[in-house]
Amino acid sequence: MRTQLAIKTNAILEKYFPERRVFLKSDNDTRFIRLRPITQLVAVAGSAALVAWAIIATAVILMDSIGSGNFREQAKRDQYTYQARLNDLSAQRDTRAEEALAAQERFNAALAQISVMQSELLNSETRRRELETGIDVIQSTLRDTMKDREIARKQIAQLQASDDGTLHVAASTAPMDFLAEALERTAKERDQVVADAEVAFLAADELNAKIAEMQEQNDTIFRQLEEAMTVSVAPLDRMFRAAGMSTDRILDTVRRGYSGQGGPLTPLSFTTRGEQPSADTLRANRLINQMDKLNLYRLAAAKAPFANPVKDNFRFTSQFGFRRDPKTGGRRMHKGVDFAAGIGTPLYATADGVVTHAGWSSGYGRLVKIQHEFGIETRYAHMSKMRVKVGQRVSRGDRIGDMGASGRVTGVHLHYEVRVGGKAVNPMIYIKAANDVF
Structure with a gap:
């Protein structure tokens, strides 16, 4: 059975691959090699497989080269996009730096103005105290003068009641003239004291109006300072947090490194009477604390690679x-x-x-x-x-x-x-x- 199948297979192959002989001739001898149909089939199949492998390998290499080229082009486009983004960030950084510099200048100007305002407030308070003291003295003098006038009136009434006709006219004329002159001087002093009091009250009203205006200006300066501190401190705080750095730990570290102290300790105060700190004093102290925090941030920023x-x-x-x-x-x-x-x-x-x-x-x-x-x-x-x-x-x-x-x-x-x-x-x-x- 196997022999017949082999014979049939060989017959079919001979139709397409007839048996061939390759002669090898030398000077003394001639030999040949017989190529059977099955041998030719194996050779053709091997050659076809080799050609197919070469085609497939060439296609793979070509596709890989094309893909690599596209990848490089995409990488270049990404690099150009990233470079453009960095340029935009650099421009934004320069703009923010200019804004921060302008805010710092406004802050310095406001700080100088609040120093002037503090001096003016202290001078105004001194003048107000002097005026209050003067008004108290004038009021006290006025009260004494009015008391003297009443006493003089009572004395005149007593003299008039005790006059029984035995006194001579010449003897009673001198006391009357003296009392009249005293009453006239008292009336003039009273009128002068009243006029001085009115002037003092008007000056006090003007001073109170000026103090109110200065307090309004002071409030405006405080508000500008608070806004400047917010503009200055908030970006620094965000910068450290964006870098993953603990702001509390950083500020403590910088504060320990700059902890030198000395000299008398004088707390900030807008009054000389030893009273409890006012709302403006507390507000100014809060601003000073924020200024200290801003300075610590500035020192810390110089110590980190920003x-x-x-x-x-x-x-x-x-x-x-x-x-x-x-x-x-x-x-x-x-x-x-x-x-x-x-x-x-x-x-x-x-x-x-x-x-x-x-x-x-x-x-x-x-x-x-x-x-x-x-x-x-x-x-x-x-x-x-x-x-x-x-x-x-x-x-x-x-x-x-x-x-x-x-x-x-x-x-x-x-x-x-x-x-x-x-x-x-x-x-x-x-x-x-x-x-x-x-």
Whole structure:
């Protein structure tokens, strides 16, 4: 049965693949190779499979190349969009900085005005007290004069009642003239005291009106100061919270670092009588506390890396997070952000701190490390030149080096890192948080 099936199969194959012979001739001998139908079928099938594999592999490579090209174009479009967004954020940051500067100027002007108003209030209070004292003296004099006048009248009445005709006219004329003159002087003094009292009352009314006007102006100044403090403090508070930093802990830390005291302690007061603080005094003390908080925020902002390390024109070439390694092509963690610009571009410290490293480091090239408050460290890698030394204290905005291409790089750029407690965090958290403030 199997033999007949093989014979039939061979017969069918011979119709399409007849048996062929390949002759191999040499000088002394001639040989041939017989190609059976089954052998030809296997050769044709193998050749067809090889051609199909080549076509499929070529199509896969072509599709992958097209897909990679589309991915690169999409990545470029995303990069351009991100760059445009960063430019917009930079413009908004500049606008907010101008607004903050204008608010600070208004705040300083209002503070100077409230100082003048305080002096005027103290002078007005002194004048009011003097007028009140003068009015009291005038009223006391008026009462004494009226009492003297009544006594004189009673004496005249008694003299007239006791006159029984035995006294001579010449003897009674002198006392009468004396009493008349005394009564006339008393009447003049009374009229003068009344006139002085009316003038004092008018002056007191004018002074009260002026005090009321000054209090209204004082209230306006307080309101402007409170609005200025709100405009100044609220963005700083949002900036620290956006960076994930506890504002209470930060303010306590800064307050401990700036705790020097001395001299006599004189509380703010608008009165010299030792009375309980007025509503204006309490309001002014609240403003002073807010001014102290604003100053603490300002000091804290200088100690955290909210600034940009590059002030010249640049572009971001790599973000924080996992990325394709430009050297090996593998996937690895990128612990900072890269700023690309021309070689020698100035690099600046992003916060106050102390330089803990300034030298060569494997992979980083020329590296500068700065230790800041709150357990924060910043790193500036691949420099062409370092301009600071270990142990040097720097302030935000101080130039610390020049951009270069030292270490493990593919081109000129700055690799910038921020580490909190030794752990790398995204530096853009701090840079973006400061866009509405600086």
